[in-house]
Amino acid sequence: MSSQMKALSPSAVPSQSFRRLAWRRFLRHRLALLGAAVLVCLTLMAMFAPWIAPMDPNRVDLMLAREGPSTAHLLGSDVVGRDVLSRLIYGSRVSLSVGLFSVSIYMVLGTLLGCIAGYFGGRIDMTISRLIDAVLSFPALMLILVIVGLLGPSTLNIIIAIAVLSWPEVARIARGQTLAAREETYVLASEAAGARPKRIILEEILPNILSPIIVDATFGIARAILVEAGLSFLGMGVQPPTASWGNMLNDAQSLSILESMPWMWVPPGLMIFIATISINFVGDGLRDALDPKLS
Amino acid sequence: MRAFIVRRLLIALPVTLLITLIMFVIINLAPGDPIDMFVGQQGLKPDEIERLRADLGLNEPVYVRYVKWLGQLFQGNLGYSYLDNQPVIHRLAERLGPTLSLMIFVILLSHAIALPIGVLSAIRQYSWIDYLATGIAFFGVSFPNFFAGLVAIYIFSLSLGWLPTGGLETMGAGFSVADRLYHLLLPGMVLAFREMGVLVRYTRSSMLDVIRQDYVRTARAAGLSEWSVTFRHGLRNALLPLITMLGLMIPRLFAGVVIIEQIFQWPGMGRLAIEAILSRDYPVLMGLTLSSAVAVLVGNLLADILYAMADPRIRLSEKR
Numbered sequence: 001m002s003s004q005m006k007a008l009s010p011s012a013v014p015s016q017s018f019r020r021l022a023w024r025r026f027l028r029h030r031l032a033l034l035g036a037a038v039l040v041c042l043t044l045m046a047m048f049a050p051w052i053a054p055m056d057p058n059r060v061d062l063m064l065a066r067e068g069p070s071t072a073h074l075l076g077s078d079v080v081g082r083d084v085l086s087r088l089i090y091g092s093r094v095s096l097s098v099g100l101f102s103v104s105i106y107m108v109l110g111t112l113l114g115c116i117a118g119y120f121g122g123r124i125d126m127t128i129s130r131l132i133d134a135v136l137s138f139p140a141l142m143l144i145l146v147i148v149g150l151l152g153p154s155t156l157n158i159i160i161a162i163a164v165l166s167w168p169e170v171a172r173i174a175r176g177q178t179l180a181a182r183e184e185t186y187v188l189a190s191e192a193a194g195a196r197p198k199r200i201i202l203e204e205i206l207p208n209i210l211s212p213i214i215v216d217a218t219f220g221i222a223r224a225i226l227v228e229a230g231l232s233f234l235g236m237g238v239q240p241p242t243a244s245w246g247n248m249l250n251d252a253q254s255l256s257i258l259e260s261m262p263w264m265w266v267p268p269g270l271m272i273f274i275a276t277i278s279i280n281f282v283g284d285g286l287r288d289a290l291d292p293k294l295s
Numbered sequence: 296m297r298a299f300i301v302r303r304l305l306i307a308l309p310v311t312l313l314i315t316l317i318m319f320v321i322i323n324l325a326p327g328d329p330i331d332m333f334v335g336q337q338g339l340k341p342d343e344i345e346r347l348r349a350d351l352g353l354n355e356p357v358y359v360r361y362v363k364w365l366g367q368l369f370q371g372n373l374g375y376s377y378l379d380n381q382p383v384i385h386r387l388a389e390r391l392g393p394t395l396s397l398m399i400f401v402i403l404l405s406h407a408i409a410l411p412i413g414v415l416s417a418i419r420q421y422s423w424i425d426y427l428a429t430g431i432a433f434f435g436v437s438f439p440n441f442f443a444g445l446v447a448i449y450i451f452s453l454s455l456g457w458l459p460t461g462g463l464e465t466m467g468a469g470f471s472v473a474d475r476l477y478h479l480l481l482p483g484m485v486l487a488f489r490e491m492g493v494l495v496r497y498t499r500s501s502m503l504d505v506i507r508q509d510y511v512r513t514a515r516a517a518g519l520s521e522w523s524v525t526f527r528h529g530l531r532n533a534l535l536p537l538i539t540m541l542g543l544m545i546p547r548l549f550a551g552v553v554i555i556e557q558i559f560q561w562p563g564m565g566r567l568a569i570e571a572i573l574s575r576d577y578p579v580l581m582g583l584t585l586s587s588a589v590a591v592l593v594g595n596l597l598a599d600i601l602y603a604m605a606d607p608r609i610r611l612s613e614k615r
Contacts (some may be wrong), residue, residue, distance in 0.1 A: 004297055042512065111485060122492045130310075133306075133310065134310045134313055134314065135593050136548075137310060137314070137546075137588065137592050137595065138314060138588065138591075139546050139550070139584075139588060139590075139591055140546060140550060140589055141549065141550030141553055142549060142550070142553070142568060142584065142587050143318070143584075145553065145568060145569070145572060146318065146321065146322065146584070147321060148415060149572035149573070150321065150322060150325030150572065150575075151321075151325055178375040191415060194358040222436075223436065226439055229441075230439065230440075230441055230554050233439075233441045233554070234553070234554065234557060234569065234574070236569075249441065249442065249445065252445050253557075253558065255448075255453070255460060258445060258448060258449055258453065259449070259453045262449070265442075265445060269439065269442035269445065269446070270442075271439050272439045272442060273439060273442065276436075276438075276439070277434070277437035277438075280433055280436060280437050281433070284433075
């Protein structure tokens with residue numbers, strides 16, 4: 001039965017040559033390559049933080065508080081004498097994991113709901129589409145603030161809050177793509193061969209509509225990192241002593257620190273910027289590579 | 296048109312109710328209630344706590360409280376702040392002005408700068424201005440706005456001393472428009488920066504789309520001047536989709552305002568939100584949720600109506 005099906009449905013999975021072409025287009029995008037290189041470095045930094053960091057990021061040393069950069073503390077120390085460089089290195093763990101996990105969750109959720117709405121249509125589509133509209137008209141950050149502020153600020157709650165509020169965008173893309181794909185001959189052929197909806201969605205439609213979803217997810221990682229950093233900056237995100245780039249900037253709300261101790265707030269701000277712009281470069285490169293029509 | 300507006304409002308109403316219901320449940324089921332916040336400060340006795348709880352209606356089940364809240368809402372009453380017993384509507388009203396002025400300033404400023412750059416970068420594709428536009432677009436959406444705010448204060452207020460570090464107006468100087476604008480400039484520019492990034496990119500691609508259309512080629516072939524082709528045939532059509540962007544801008548601005556108001560000590564709704572969350576001031580939080588949801592829905596509705604008025608091809612009576 002399954003070999004018969006494969007014979008009946010022509011090229012449901014994108015061909016090898018498409019991937020090779022896309023890969024070549026991506027390699028031509030210089031900024032995307034630069035971004036990818038930076039991201040690899042950041043990922044390695046996050047993975048090997050305990051070996052790279054010069055000291056324990058949470059070790060408080062009040063005698064050394066607010067010291068400027070020196071050979072002992074390359075980027076100086078913060079208000080309670082913790083080593084800024086070490087906290088910077090450990091902070092990459094929070095940013096990258098929030099970005100990666102929240103986006104993975106809502107990408108799966110949004111894609112599935114979008115595919116189901118687009119494939120079945122009718123009442124199911126109506127219900128899911130209304131839900132998409134409703135969540136999209138939520139003032140997102142306000143709600144994330146309330147959820148995190150009230151449920152208690154933790155990395156897990158931030159990830160959940162971002163995921164719960166971000167899936168509709170992906171769902172909308174997946175739904176539109178599925179609507180178009182379900183009229184294609186390979187889907188009709190598969191239906192004619194008696195394949196079940198679950199199989200058609202997962203094995204025929206999904207591989208063909210992934211490109212725009214992957215592109216959107218890439219930009220989504222950058223957005224999620226910014227949301228986490230913003231929340232932590234406000235003191236409603238990742239809580240000290242755990243270091244996050246956002247909460248390292250929190251102290252700079254005091255004007256005296258802002259004015260005279262730039263080593264405390266400039267490096268984490270720059271790290272957030274470098275991470276998000278690298279991801280956005282990669283997203284741009286992926287868009288050019290996977291979906292040349294869009295650029 | 297009227298039928299369209301009525302139908303959209305009929306859809307918007309249950310959506311708004313759904314939003315308030317979800318928020319109400321989340322807010323009221325969250326651990327830690329406002330009484331704990333009071334008790335921490337004032338050291339009340341257990342029976343006093345019980346009385347306070349009853350006064351605020353906190354010992355009733357959530358659904359009863361929601362129905363009561365809804366009933367009051369339909370009579371135009373948003374309840375009273377737990378903090379100072381002021382009507383929530385007053386708390387919101389005094390914060391509305393500063394936030395609204397900030398948002399309007401940002402909308403005007405970002406469009407004034409982003410539209411010309413976006414259009415020029417499309418007309419002169421691959422020129423220096425095109426690279427500038429791409430730069431602004433990447434920078435704008437990647438630069439964290441709180442970091443931009445800190446950098447702006449550091450440069451323009453602390454180092455150069457040109458602009459104030461925050462606040463709505465000079466203390467004790469009384470109201471003057473010039474003074475307000477002076478204080479508005481820095482937070483406004485920082486918030487507009489991100490919007491510019493989004494707008495430049497969007498204007499550029501919309502304009503690129505349009506100038507490749509047949510009717511633009513026809514106009515050029517018919518011998519119309521380049522100026523007329525670009526602006527009368529190109530720009531007017533390219534700006535249409537930007538109306539929809541205006542609708543999407545409002546929820547983004549609500550997000551930006553929370554952070555920017557905090558950094559610049561701007562007494563608007565964003566700061567009120569943070570104050571209300573920290574003090575578990577549920578009625579104020581619900582008022583904020585409702586008003587921002589309504590603002591977003593109204594923004595989208597306005598954008599749809601404007602779009603339909605500007606583009607006769609869209610027939611509102613049709614199903615989307």
